[in-house]
Amino acid sequence: MTLEEKVSILSGEDFWSVPAVARLGIGKLRVTDGPNGARGGGSLIGGVKSASFPVGIAIGATWNVALVEEIGAALADEVKSKGAHMLLAPTVNIHRSVTNGRNFECYSEDPFLSAELAVGYIKGLQGQGIGATIKHFVGNESEIERTTMSSEIDERSLREIYLIPFEWAVKKAGTWGVMSSYNRLNGTFTSEHNWLLTTVLRNEWGYDGIVMSDWFGSHSTAETINAGLDLEMPGPARDRGQKLIDAVNAGAVSAETLDKRVTAMLRLMERVGSLDDHRPHQEQANDRPEHRALIRRAGAEAAVLLKNNGALPLKPESRVAVIGPNAKRAQIMGGGSAQLNAHYRVSPWEGLVAQLGEDQLSYAVGCGNDRFEPLLRGTMTVEYFANEKLAGEPVHIGTQEDAQAFWIGHVADGKVDPLHFSARVRATYTPEKSGTHRVGIYSAGFAKVFVDGKLVADAWTSWTKGRTFFEEGCDEVVGTADLEAGRTYDVTIEFATKHFATLGLAAFACGIGLPFGDADIAEAVRTARNADVAVVFIGRNGEWDTEGSDLPGIELPGRQNELVAAVAQANPNTVVVLQTGGPVEMPWINSVRVVVQTWYPGQEAGNAIADVLTGSAEPGGRLPQTFPVRWSDNPAHSQDREVYPGLEGKVRYEEGIFVGYRHYDRLGMTPLYPFGFGLGYTTFSVSDLTVDDRGFEADGNVTATVTVTNTGARAGSTVVQLYVSDTESSSPRPAKELKAFAKVALEAGESRQVTLTLDARSFAFFRTEAKHWLVESGDFTLRIGQSSADLPLTATIKRSTILMLPV
Template sequence: MNSEQTRGAAVNIEQLLDELTLEEQVSLMAGADFWTTVPIPRLAIPAVKVSDGPNGARGAGGLTNGTPAAAFPCAIALGASWNSDAAYEMGATLAAEARSKGARVLLAPTVNIHRSGLNGRNFECYSEDPLLTSMLAVAYIKGLQDNGVGATIKHFVANDSEIDRQTVSSDVDERTLREIYLPPFEAAVKKAGVWAVMTGYNRLNGIHMDSHKWALQDVMRGEFGYDGIFMSDWFGTNSVASSVNAGHDLEMPGPARYRGTRLLDAVKAGEVDPETIRAATRRLLVLFERVGAFDSAGPEAETSRDAPETRALIRRLGAEGAVLLKNEGDLLPLENTVSIAALGPNAGVARLMGGGSAQINAPYRVTPVEGLKAAFGDNRVSHAKGCTNNRLTQVLQGDIELRFHHGRRLEGKPAHIATEEALNCFWFDLPAPELDQNDFSVRAVATFTPEESGTYRAGMTNAGLARAYLDGELLIDGESDWAHGQNFFGTANDERLADIELQAGTTYQLVIDYCSPATADNGITVRALRFGIEKTMGQPEIDDAVRLAAEQDVAVLFVGRQEEWDSEGYDLPDMTLPGRQNALIEAVAAVNPNTVVVLQTGGPVEMPWLDKVKSVVQFWYPGQEVGNAIADVLSGAASPGGRLPQTFPRRMKDNSAWSEDALTYPGKDGHVRYDEGVFVGYRHHDSHNVPPLFPFGFGLGYTQFTWGEAVADTEIMTDAGVTVTVPIVNSGAADGVEVVQLYVHPEAMAKDVPVARPEKELRAFARLALKPGQSGTASLGIVPRDLAYFDVERQRWMAPAGRYALLVAANAGDIRQRLAVDLETEWSEPA
């Protein structure tokens, strides 16, 4: 067979294994390039393409300049919906998106737990609670895999911070792992049959995850019954023999660093058994079969799939994840006759996603101002920015010419010329195959014509060396004393800044000379360049926003963070809104009694102004329809359907990961110690009497619900479990969503329980969307394990005999009813 032939009939995996040479088997265990596996043409084994990420299928292009791809709500927004059906819909639609990019495996979902609230990837994860995370992940995975695209649940395991993420050891006791951090992976295996797992960069209790035999072999394959592949995070393989012997199958990206010739040498030296190679190859071939790869000659060309039904789904999901935190005097929804001052740094720009590998090139972006004008009319919406909230200078937009040269010195004629619309370049692959990724240079040429005179700030960050010139004069030196900073996953320098005076209407020429970096010692080499420029802002801009707010019926402040703060590669410094946003909110609220705050963040923030505004809506990053989704909720066209998937503390020191000892967070000397144990999020606040700003599961709406009496079908817990039903009626005048939550609290129990247990733990929930006057029933089922803790010494789940309270709640701080169930004899189950 040649590479154009495919295996139309059923694949005989064992026969293929017999036909593959050892060298060919080893070649399959590392990527061919950044996104694809190695093909074996003589046996019609095609290359299989994978793609980021959780909120859209990006394909093989740069982070924000590749083939356009639909941008869905981020994971925390989906987590806030508490809607498993929506997670399935999103997964199913993302399967079609992935196939449009020629990909058969999607690198998602991300199920790491919201431990600190400051994790740079908090937005990319569902929740602080393992049950909520598990339910959404299972549905998302089924949506993908029912439609032929493999899911890659990540990052296994305890990869809950971005600080020193490639070397840090997450030191976690086994009980905490079993009860908090492993359940989403267990559920993905047992309930969804997930096909791929991505190992984290971190070490777990001192051992790199790709070599962690206990976690990979004993727990995942042995106890949970996992039969899929383990894939490294990009450049996250750390050894040859120990990684393969731990059961790790695929090193990404390619070409191989620890596999290939080094692995063949390890086999010859007797460090790796050929049967271990065969087992890994078998798992890879099974994955290829599951995703239908043998039915094609390899990855298809990338296309953009901008479907109307996808737009509608993204818009609906955005509203479903919106959490109404405050609505004094029922200010929301707004009357359609009001005049609106749309203020703040997120009003005129679409903050649709977080940063890092989750980024994609959306086909379009709807800003909040655009959404409000479409909903209320152009003449009813006015706009002022007021202040900034970006971490880096605003990226330069326009017609940018990139001239690529062979070698690092920009010598000779350009080998290739390309254009970009934004000077934010991340070169996974170069635009011409003849260019050498390790030996090239680029001259970027653009013009900039300011609309206003004044002081402007320019900023540049580069992975590689670069110098920026404005009208021939050196503006920023990104070459001298270059050092690693926090940008581009920690491979670029910190942004270097320059302030300059510019005149309105004058056109300035910008030239940036860039050369590729030398290959890093650890093999992780990134080639990237970002340049931004913006007019500096101060008190006059806040004063302008305040004047506008005083003239309108309602002031809506669009504040929060953006993808440069909530991003892979670094954690947040604190829970404070960046820039002068708090001052802007306070000043606006002082002149307009009808002030609404629309928050866009990837996690909790402190709200010192909460008592001074009437309404607050948490909107996260809801995808490309962000402006329309926000307008739908503010206008009442859609109900805010969300509940907090993470506790919002009053202050950073109230967080469960906070400690006076830096070893607990952010870590010290290469270790971060999970001293809080199982007391994460609401478990911490409940058990240690720390009042939150807003409790886990909290969310208001535009209607009222009447709860009937909760009834349990039995008062004795058996292996069949207990089902609690609660009749719910929408007794208000608007559509709405109620989320009924069931927590378990251990009461009378065996006296010799050796561990501290949380005050209560979420064990079931039901989401009901009801129209006015409509009734429904929340059905909440639990089984004996829902009463249990993990006994490390006995290696069993243990539920002592005794009484357990079943707490029927609207959120972790609002217990509506209390039932009891008795466990007559001790229950246990082996790990």
């Protein structure tokens, strides 16, 4: 290869591909966003339809490695249908804070659970020849100023908590791709962090795949190449191309280093089959029955039954009041780069109608839970201008189906510069009710909204950076308009691009809505009072749980707490169905009969939820994240802003290794619901613990065997969990740490022996000064049960010598 050819494959050609090298017959490598589906090369909005799978935290709640491997294999089919070779997934950052906007996309607060699930996902994906790209390496546990923030994390915490999923992905799953995070790590961008990308990843772990930047997440030429970043994305090249050629010629990058990066890229291309893939790029929407069935099954297995005083499963003859903002809206995914255009969306209302019949159901919305005004929908005309002043004649006219756009890479059939254009959107709106409506607009760019020619919302004149569109957009600007029911109004949205901070995109969203009020809650109360059971569907949506924006807290948005309290007072058989990307405060917990957390379970959401509510499927989930009583109980909550959300460019991981349940144990604090907790429609016991520690002294290996019995009247599943405690350590350690688990499904009355295996790392902590893992002499306690707070079986084992393990 010539120098120019080598350099060409070290940066993207466009947003989703690496260029071919025609002279040598090297094909084009294509990637696509995941992790809960394969979107293909389209925008975050619209595009070719794809299967929408459960989000990461829902996968985490299954605690089922075999199921996750099935999902990985199915996602490989989806990637192939989009003509791509790699999926930008899985996301394995740790749930450090309950307010991280991207927790929905990640598996757990616990590194071991995250790591085991990631291994299953990667094996399923790569077993079908599709490359995994585990992300974001490392320290991206918040979305606040994430493209510039420095995560200040000590090495022991990195090794014991944040690096574990990546280490397992390399050593146990053989991942072919790693994506660097946007943030700095201890002052240095991860995309040019030599210790992270070379010392740890390649030299210590033996990684031979590629490291790619997150989109626009690399900031230098020689520094990134020399540190170990193989691929700059997206294209066209910004800090590579001619700049890299010049750096090689000047000696800033050696020929040997360049060849290492090129070899890694060629090895990847060979693994995923792109090296000799010269087929025309095509994207298909393959709505497969087997994927539908898998998504539905996984959605039910992810549901966590937190409380059940006999109201579930619903009795077939029950009259059911279906209430709440998430009842008739299918909340199937979070926001950000995980978004895709799903084949379809099944709402809980539709799922219950299919199973119970509409005659048994009544409905009231009660209140809203939107972060922004409800999106304006309907066919709209879009005029594009090849300037930023809406001047002259439009160079292209298109249509869209709602008042939102996410323009990136290729706009208006290529007739405008995607970073320098303007657009005018023309729509109509016919309100159902008369009243003072709220008109909202937020944009990555300048935008205005006119209703019948009158300026109503202005995000142009005084545009200010906010927390939308990956922190490239402003916060929503809201105006009001008095509108009459049944009358049609002209709505015009004017948009122009502006200079971007990090991500080169243009976007807007516009909504119009009539605020909910007391009358809506009163109607919900009447509906509940006239039913046998009231099922309240509440929570958040992808506007709240989204990449690019953390949550302000974990209170339910809007008047949802008030709605639940009012409904529970009206009907003693109140069931609460939560859909969120993490925990919420539950001030009404003692007033309701049932709480079930169903996350964002993908396109089959309503069917999966209805399966759980009616009992046709078991709620098989267990919490992958501790649910605190209040946000202030969380380990990242602090009066010191540098601890969270960050101050002057730094966020300090002050809690160290005491993340999640480790924190609550340390303080002796009882959470609302503990890590690993979940009920079912049957009961289980674990008994007869036996431990084989004959190899413990020699190599650190131990096995623990228990008998699991379904003591209830129907089939079901549980998760047997094993935690290790170091009775006396020379260094501070958590009271216990998850080190093994097994998902077990049994028929009523059935028993089975389950063996859990521990290796030396299960007992070790990291010694920063000595740069090794250490198993100390002394006693270790094994604790086994069905949640971090329910561990009835214990056994103590002893070492008489220390054991040092390499990194």
